[in-house]
Amino acid sequence: MTRLHLFTAIIISFLLGCNEAVDKSLVGDAVKLNSPYSNFSLYRYHIESSMAFGSGFTVLKILPFDEKCDYTDRDFFIFSDNSYPFFIKWKNKDTLFVKCLLDNGALANKQPIKTDIQKWKDWTFEVEYYSMYSSGTNGDYSIKSYKEDLNLVRFKSDRDALVFKKNELILELDTNKISLSTFKVDTFKSKTGLSFNDYKLRMNKNYRINDFKELQPFIVTNP
Known part of the structure; x- marks a missing residue:
């Protein structure tokens, strides 16, 4: 076992071994x-x-x-x-x-x-x-409308049309906003890793969480 994995195992054991809440x-x-x-x-x-x-x-x-x-x-x-x-x-x-x-x-x-x-x-x-491999932030967008195609999700903002592939998409839905991330495999000097890009979407009054039900989105909850 590597030193890193041993360290992780020790911390997990500590966390799980305690009977307190x-x-x-x-x-x-x-x-x-x-x-x-x-x-x-x-x-x-x-x-x-x-x-x-x-x-x-x-x-x-x-x-x-x-x-x-x-x-x-x-x-x-x-x-x-x-x-x-x-x-x-x-x-x-x-x-x-x-x-x-x-x-x-x-x-x-x-x-x-x-x-x-x-x-x-x-x-x-x-x-x-x-x-x-990398991660980046693509800013905030005020969304006017959205729709799903067979393999795509489209958002129309006040300045851009955003189009995302469903199989490269992560959605976290809140009551009036969406945290959206895309991911894909990138290569650097013959080595590969995932690149992530994050978007913050401010939704208008027509936004409904259930509209995205088929995509199995994460729904933000309060602990």
Whole structure:
């Protein structure tokens, strides 16, 4: 085991080995993903480390749709090597497809770097692991209208028409705004990694969260 993986394992063991409830003030970036196949919702959120070292962990929890998420409870799932699950989609009622960013992952000969099957309770995760090449921010846009085509999502802003491929898109929906990220594999000196671009979309009064239901978006929640 490498020193980095050993360090991560020690911190995870500390976090999971404690019987005390999670301090709710350490919980942030909470979103949920409703299943289109059953009455369950997946919750993804970040728990900051309460210690001076360590950056915390992103965890998952799956609950019945009508059950309130208890963010202080320690019954949750963490992917291998503290990888970050940036993309999650339900495949059926008990299987989810996940793309993860490896913690401190380096550029590699190919992406995904590896694949894996992981299980937690009644759920199966089909996982692809990637490393990051770059990330950037493309600014804020006031959106006047939007629509879906077969493979595309289109937004019309006050100054631009934005067009995104559905299979390279991550959506986090809030009541009056959308955090949107695109991702693709880029190459640098024969090595590959994922490049991310972020957009902040301010939606008008005609915006409805349910309009994006078919895309299985993340929905922002308050811990």
